Amino acid sequence: MGAMAILRLALVFSILTSFSLLAGSSPSPLTELQIVTAERRIDLTSHIVKVFLTLKVENIGEASASEVLLAYSPTEADRLAVVKAAASAGKKKKKSYLPLDVKPTDLPDGPNGTKYYLIHLLKPLGKGEAISLEVLYILTHSLEPFPVEISQSESQLVYYRDSAKILSPYPIKQQATFLKTPSSRVESFTRVVPTDRANTELKYGPYEEQPPFSYSPIIVHFENNKAFAVVEELVREIEISHWGSIQVTEHYKLVHAGARHKGAFSRVEYQSRPNSGVSSFKNLLAELPPRVHSVYYRDNIGNISSSRLRTNFKKSELLIEPRYPLFGGWKSTFVIGYGVPLEDFLFEAADGTRYLNYSFGCPLAETVVDKLTVKVVLPEGSKNPSAVVPFPVEQRTERKYSYLDVVGRTVVVLEKSNVVPEHNSPFQVYYQFSPIYMLAEPLMLTSVFFLFFMACVTYLHLDFSISKIKQT
Template sequence: MEAQMRLGRVALALALAFSIFSNLSLLVTSSSSQDLQIVNAERRIDLTSHIVKVFLTLKIENTGTSPASEVLLAFPPTQVDHLAVLKAAVTAGKRKKKTYLPLDVNPTEVPDAPNETKYFSVSLLNPLNKGETATLEVLYILTHSLEPFPAEISQSESQLVYYRDSAEVLSPYYIKQQTTFIRIPSSKIESFTKVEPTNRASTELKYGPYNDRAPYSFSPILVHFENNNPFAVVEELVREVEISHWGSIQVREHYSLVHAGARHKGVFSRVEYQSRPSVSGAPSFRNLLARLPPRVHSVYYRDDIGNISSSHLRTDYQKSELEIEPRYPLFGGWKATFVIGYGLPLQDFLFESSEGTRYLNFSFGCFLVDTVVDKLIVKVVLPEGSKDPSPVVPFAVEQRLETKYSYLDVVGRTVVVLEKKNVVPEHNNHFQVYYKFNQIFMLAEPLMLTIAFFLFFVASVAYIHIDLSISK
């Protein structure tokens, strides 16, 4: 029995050695085939809210003989699952005259990627020739990347979270020098991994500088710190935008909100919560701010019980801010569902192109500040008789068509449905829905009402003049 166990251990050791050797040979092969290297990499990670923002500056040099037209960005698979936004731009000019030119970023496949690394290809505006350098500015945003620990806290406790990453930038290229800065919301840090040189200054951690790092270098780090910011997550948001050519746009939004931070344990004391608001329930939130389109009117806010009057609206020609308060403060794990509705002037959002096609220009994303939306569904209800709808969205979304019947509809209204997961405030960009419409359809409902009233009048006159009595 002991001999079999020894043989098993030897086999396991040989398998492990073979795996390490194969990975090392893969790194050497991928490293030798690269024509690019990173002269300097600076990464700044913002952990001040529950939405993680990473700003990455890469100075890239072409050390090969042939021009390079793309740059690869590498991500561990655990981060790709939570990647909400990835943008890249190349800088031109210096200091005050510096400009940023956006670049196309697309997912790509690399054969024999180590440890299931995921890649995105950044297409350069101009090929990078031998000996030339270029500076890339990369922004990527991660959601659900802060892990509450402990997972449950009482009303009087602060919220502590984990953040996992690497002290070194994961890259398929050789990096001459790199530095990582991590910013946290408070100076209270329970612990953090040290990868020398590592320095701490108040609310910032500095890893590096590290010199001469091979491709795919990875040094795992764990930062355990206090973060009492509300983890507002909308599990599902359904926004219905209904267009009426008679002069208005009606918007109705259904929210399913949850506090995604450390779950609340124990009994909730409202007396303690109101008497010590800075200490009791620090990670909770009692109000939300929604930045609505300008010139809103007929605003209402209600839940399943009925209308909620604890809201404040500030509006002008440039912006509209709606501050709402749920019926109860939200602690970790608590949920709330509610509806926000409002009207908008038609001329501010509906336009006509030179080809005679009409199009709606509206905002995508969630209007609540600092909120993550797990699933967002935008429904654009076109007027009856609309044809050939064509949505234009600045990022990838799922699209489909539906039909909705409303008052006095005959053939129904076309509904353009746009669906996207993992939505953050940076997705609050404008999108367009183009469609064709014949003006004759605007007379359909008035004609139907006219005919209905005429038939009712004829029936009334006939009823009055008809003698239905049996005897004369």
């Protein structure tokens, strides 16, 4: 083989290697799109961080694009609870929104471990076309208390870490980031020119012509005395009875996830001084369905009477007060139970299949649930259960035995971690049920009473007296 042939083969091999490396390192949408304008608004007024992202995406490639990538740092990806997207059209009050499907991808990680989510467009974006996207994503456990311990009389300060520039796999022509804090007390913040501050709002930008994967770390240190209510574990049991009611029992393990309390607790100071324990909370609001009945609230000691229930045609509100106010690091374990009418939540499909339509998530307002388990206990004799949930959950079935059960009841178990109030959306559990099974328990009770009656009659007719032996 001549020298020229060897050179040609080496050149071809190098070109093929370059193409394979490019294909493996960056997904195809990266080279087809650019972001014309991007605006990010970060709401830090609660311990649940909400980020609203507005993008105008333009196709600058030759081929049409049907997907748009969102990029998140590894820390953000671990704390993501919700990612929603919609295509917007129109201006201001006349805007219309079309929800879009958003899912995590199996693409290789980007620079510095960047994770991707994929937005599926309703129709492909042609060459030179643009689309406006509205994205909402929610982060949990993203506010870091500093100092980590405070006394009863101190306010709570927290750190929030992010980037002044929006992390994106596409070039961004113009962008700006706004951060809203709960109060005007901001101890310090990172300055990335240009940076402006006005009252409770920080503005980073505008920044022009930023390349893909631009990142400029910032830290904001500010006051946040909102209730850092975190439910470490919540087990909700929804028991269906075809005799007219649904019984719901919720077991809570609650913790204040803010700066830990140091020193002794003075109840006199807590009640006499308005600013004492400003970062603590002494009550929580639970939003329950309308027409609830038989509501109770108790802990390991017994029933807690410091609760108030308000009901109307749309919802019921239960204001609960633990036995003691919760400071940072303090925990409380309690149970909430109630009943709701069967006809409000159980329905029958055209094919005879029955289904429960109930709300997923935690009824406590502004609360993060680290681990949520929803157990739907179906009536005895139910067959072919299946659950439809609008977001990914782990599903399994188990069996439960109650009073007078013969074969036991099927339990549909749904598990999800990192749950926020946005997960309080309806879900359905479908199952098949024959009405003949409703007679099982009455027949069993009738049989037991009949056998008991016959035993009593037999006993009364028996003669257990000692007869005298006739002497001869």
